[in-house]
Structures are given as structure tokens and as C-alpha cells.
Amino acid sequence: MTIKKSLAINQPEVGQFIRELRLSAGFTQEQFATYLGVKYCTINRWENGHNKPSPLAMEKISALLEEMGDRV
Template sequence: MPAIAQLEVAQLVIEIRQRLKLSQVKLAKRLGVSFHSINRWENGRAQPSPLAMKQIQDLLHQMGELGEDLLAKYFQKQEQKL
């Protein structure tokens, strides 16, 4: 899976949290990562690993309609390149 730009990842993680009304701690638990990871991703200081990106993509699928536009915006353009 090709990497999403760091600023796009930050925006994606923020949007997921807002839509699910989760704190950084709760999103971290849901994805199986640390709070510090979520915080670094949102602040653009780090990128999720490929495994974490897959978990984010899976979470968007689980969100159903709530995550459809984010899947299209952040992941479909990558899938088209494959």
C-alpha cells in the first residue's frame, strides 16, 4: 500500500476521531496502538506503519456510510495505482 502524505494522514486521523467522537486514547485502543502514536500522527510528527494504515482502512470500512467518503478520498486513489 503506497504511503499517504503525512499531512493527509494527520487530517484523516483527526476526521475519523471527530466522526466517531473518540478521544486520542480511545482511538488508539480501537486501533491497537499507543496514544502517543495517534498524537504524533495528528501532529504530523510520524507516519503510521503499513499495518496501522491497514487497520485505519479496515476501521473506515467498519464505519459504513460514515467512512465511505474518507475511504474514497484517502485510499481509492492508491488502490487505482496498484
């Protein structure tokens, strides 16, 4: 799944995508929040479908995907 596609998907799918990416990277919600420069509660809201990541957060998530390569 590309980042551009993920922006077009509905909220529950974005949350699930974020959760799967975080777990694949081996991060807790707190660690992922630190990596992205957001608060823990922000990650929690994304994963639970309450909010979507900002464009800046999506850029950082895209960079993580590139770093991870085939692991995702």
C-alpha cells in the same frame, strides 16, 4: 479517500485525515489508540504530523473505514 491514496499524501494531510476519521468515529485519542493497539502518544504524533501510521495500523484504519461506511 481510499487508504492507498492516504499513504501517498503528504504528512500534514495524513494527520488531518487521521484526526477527522477519529472524530467521525467518536473516539478520543486514547480510545482510538486502544482500538488500533498503539499508545496515545502515537495517535498524537500522527495527528500533529510527526509520524505516519505503520502498514499494520493502516490495515486497522481501513477496517474502521469499512465499518463506518457512509458516516465518513
